[in-house]
Structure formats: C-alpha cells, structure tokens
Amino acid sequence: MNGHPAFSVERSTRTSRIGSVIGAVLLLVLISVPFWGGRAEMRFIVEVCYYLALAQMWNLLAGYAGLVSVGQQAFVGFGGYMLFVLSIFLGLNPLLALVLAGVLSAAVAVPTALVVFRLRGAYFAIGTWVMAEVYRLLFAQVSALGGGSGKSLPVAIVKSIAASRSLREMTVYWVGLAVAVAAVGLVYAVLRSRHGLALTAIRDSERASESVGVENFKTKLWVYIVAAFGTGMVGALIFLEKLRISPDAGFNLLDWTANVIFIVVIGGIGTIEGPFIGVLVFFLLRELFADLGSWYLILLGAVAVVIMLKAPQGIWGLIAERYNIHLFPVHRRLLLSKDDKIPGED
Template sequence: MTTQVTSYRVERSTKASHIGTFIFIAIAVALISMPWWGSRGDMRTITEFLYILALAQMWNLLAGYGGLVSVGQQAFVGLGGYAMVVFSLKMGLNVFASIFLGGLVAMVLAIPTAAVVFRLRGAYFAIGTWVVAEVFRLLLANTTWLGGGSGVSITSAVKGISRWYRESIIFWIAIAIGLGSILLVYTLLRSRYGLALTAVRDSEAASESLGVRVPKVKWFVYLASAFGCGVAGALIFVTKLRISPDAAFSIDWTAAMFFIVVIGGIGTIEGPIIGALIYFVLREFLDDFGSWYLIVLGLVSVILMLKAPKGVWGVIADKWDIRFFPVQRRLKFEEKGDKS
C-alpha cells in the first residue's frame, strides 16, 4: 500500500536569487573596473543612473515599505548638496569625504523635520513634507553666504585634482551609493526591523498590539531615507560642479523617484531598478520634445497604475514567480510516496 506523506520546509532564497547574486557581483566588478576601459560619456550616464536609482530605492523604502508617502524628499537632496558645499568650500575638507558628511547632515536635520511632519497623517503628511522642503529652499535662497538665489560654483573644491582621478572617484562613489542602496534595503528588510516596518505599513494599530514600537520604526526608516537622499544629493552636485536652491530643492527629484517606483513596482527591491531603466530609456527618446516629455511620463504612470498597480516588476514576478531579492519566508510543500 502506498500513501502520500506531505512535508514542508521554510525557504527564503530561491534559484533566481542565487542567479541574481552572481549577476550583482559581476556587474559590480565590471563597473569598478570601468574607469580603465570605459568612455567618460558612458561613465557619466551610469553615474546619473546610479544616483537616481539610489533616490528611488530610498523613496521606495519610505513609501513602499514604510507607508510614509512623502513628496518632499527633495529637501534632503538639497540639504546634502549644500552641506557638501559648506564642508568642502567653506571648511576646506576633502570634497569626496564631504559627500558622505552631507548625508549625515541631512539625517540630523531630518530629526526636527520628522518631529513636525509626523504629527500629520495621510495627505496632510505628504503636503507637509513638501512645505518643509520649500521652507528649506527659501532659507538657502536668502543665505548670501552660500550664494543666495543664484547659487554657488563648486569648481574650486576640485581644483588641483586630475580629471581622470576626479571622474573615477565620483564614479566609484556612485557605485557605492547605487548598489549600496540596494544592499541596504535588502539587508534591512531581511531583519526584524524589516518585518516590523511592513507590519506598520499594513496596519499601525495591529502592529502596535503585537508589540511593535511604531514610532521607533517610523523614525528609523525616515532617518535612513534622509541619509540616502542626502548622500545622493551631495554626489549630484559634485558631478554638476554648481548648486542653486531651485536646482537642489526642485520637486523634480521627488517626481522622478515617484515615477520610477510606481512604474517599476512599489514595495519591491527589483521595481526601482526596472523603473530606473525605463525612465532613462524614455528620457533618451523624448528629451528633444520639451514639455511633451513630462506629459508622456505622466501618461505612462497613470496607465500603469490603472492596468498594473504592482508595476512592471509586479507583473513579471506574479507571472513567473521570480524573486531576485526575496525578503519573505515561504512554505514549500512536498508530497512523497511512502510504501507501508
């Protein structure tokens, strides 16, 4: 007589995740060596892609996993950029070290910001974050010490550094920020903080009843996102060699984050990667059409939100059950024949 014995096991890693790890390492090695074989134009394009990807991952961490929908993340992009200016131009510190110090300053200034905006909920929270970003923009626009509304050049901060060395260091920092943002989100979500974070996103009341410290989790993710946006912002303006309040605190930064995350797949690590690729392809083909470029981006976002709320990656993952960065544990059932 043969009976079926059902067994199960808990798994997190998948075959796709092992392949993804190999691809991730191969891409990292290829990028790190690129200054010795790649063109400057390609390096600048990849640098831009990487810091935009980092911004998208930080917004996805905040909104997609934390449930904190902010339209004011440009505040930390600008604060990181201006902090870099203060450290490098005014204090004479190394401009590359100032990039990471800019992230720390953005995180510190996120503390009083959070104390204000966390009093708000829903749409009021989103509007409040935008208002705070505008306050920072106006403050910097009226600070003549930092160039006021016309901004300031950063050229003197990199004076004396050879072009190859400067571009290579910037490129390597972009790799650290772009790929590091993926690893940061992945590591965080696989920890107990990640479990608490998604629980708070789904229901604050239910998670609090289970012992989750909701305020602590929200503060943690908000500060982490501010640091990531601050570092990316500092890098952005080192590459541009000039900063102004209108450019640093432009809502276009948050609009790009929103578009990339929504079109790629909110609440997934792979989504912002796919979304960033789509964003750059669309921008490449539509860049010569002026305002039509933004109109097309908006239409694509609306259509995808209606037809595929989970984004491009959500459709792919559901259809083929692919997870390159799995963060959830899943039960796998197996039936075995047993003779008795």
C-alpha cells in the same frame, strides 16, 4: 527523524542565487567602465546610479513604511549644500564630506520628522513638500552660499578630489556606483532587520499592524531617518558631479521627487527590484522622447497614472506575479524536507 519537524527557514531562492551571480558580473563590468568607456557613458551611468539610489530611498519610505513623501528634495538639496559647506568652510576632503552630508541629513531629519509626522497620509505628503520649500527658502537667504543664485565648488577643492580631470571623473564614477550599491544594500539590510517584518506589516495594512502591537511610530521614524541619510548622501554625490549648487537646483521637486516617484511607481512600488525596472524604463523613455520637451513629462505622468490605476504593483509586480521570481529575497519561506507534506498542500 528524532521527533523534530523536518523544515528549515530560508530566504534565498534558486532565482535569487542566479540573480546574484548575474548581478556580481554586471557590477564588475560597471566597475571597469572607466578603463574603456567614454566620458559621456560615465556621466550617464552616474546619473542612472543616483536615480536608482533616490528611487530605492523613496521606495523604502513610501512602499514599505507608507510614508508617501513628496518632499525628499529637501534632503537632496540639504545633502548637496552640506557637501559645499563642509568642504569649503571646514576644509574637509569632499569624499569624507559626502558621507558626513548623509549623516547631517539624517540629523536634520529628526526635527523635520517631529513636524511632518503630525500629519497623516496625503497631508503628510504635502507637509514634507512645505518643509522642502522651507529649506529652499532658508538656503536662498544664506549669502555665504551665494543666496538665490547659488555657488560653485572652488577649483582648489575640485582638485583635492583627484589630481587630474580624468582621475577625478573616475573617482566620482566609482563613488556614484558605490552609493547606488550602498543604497540597495541599505534597503535590503533594513528589510531583513528586526524592523523589516514590522515594515512589511505596515505596508500590508496600517491598521492591522497597529493592532498586533508593532510600534509604528518608532519604526517609521527610524525609516524616515535612514532614508534621509541615503537621500542626503545621494544629494552630495549629485552636486559633487555637477560642481555647482543653487536653491532651485538643489530643492527641485521635478528632478528629485517627481521623476523618482514615476520611476518607483512604474517599476513596482514596495519591491527592491521595482526601482531597477523603473530606472530602465525612465531612461529608455528619456532617450526616446527627450526632444519632445514637455510632452515627455506628460507622457511619463500619464504612464505612471495608468500604471497606478491598472497595475498598481508596477511592472516588476506583474513579472514577479507571473513567474514567481524574487531576486532580493526578503521574505522568509518555510522549507519542508521532501518526505514531509503540509496538510492540504499538494
């Protein structure tokens, strides 16, 4: 050795490499579903996709940046409405409108943030909720968008997505898949970026990271805008699939925030893997207990409460702790060559 210590910094692990192979195979299978699956399966997978994407975005906010929002439905509804506005009034192709809906959501997140960032902690949470209510009430006032009763996407625009119904459903399916993959990729990219370390610092201790000079405000604002972009795009996807939007459906607390929070908390907050597990559990419980009506929501709420109290790191946290698995390696690890040893580590 020429005097340099023999180590390297790596982020991937053996399990993460195995995980990415399995992930790639799974993704290929999912891409092929429209060629052999039925209409119901496709609709179901799209729903799973948008819940996964919403969960990733909320987790980025709450789990990493400490911004516990209960008002993300603001961006779901806003993104959904933007899809309708851009395609109906500006005649844009719905798929282009979907991406632009994300961009516009990010833009509207800036003034929103300037208001809600004046509140801290739990007050921030309720502040975001008020903002979502404001958006809901504002859109209910716009008669061109159907006011309180909402609006359907005109047939001509629906047809502009694809010529036939089955082709349109395939397109929406692939877009849904792409949005989910993009959401996961976005979070992964954010965490591996310059801001990633700052975010982990914020997550681990707000006070400590302030004292080491992390520019909390800028980082948080940036994350808030990124999450609004993702959430707005998912909102556009949701209502591209539903073909009809109304203020109550678009800005629905239960559907777009409560369920999402339960997914993340149950799966494991502050990890990329957590929302995957959470979505699995969420849909499993729904398939099993959906006909119980409100008891299903009581059960879901109770499970989330118990997990928050007894295992706040969620199901994935328990798995990762027990088996030391990280499928999305966002931590940097120090690897020493085999003949070197860290003093005191055996």
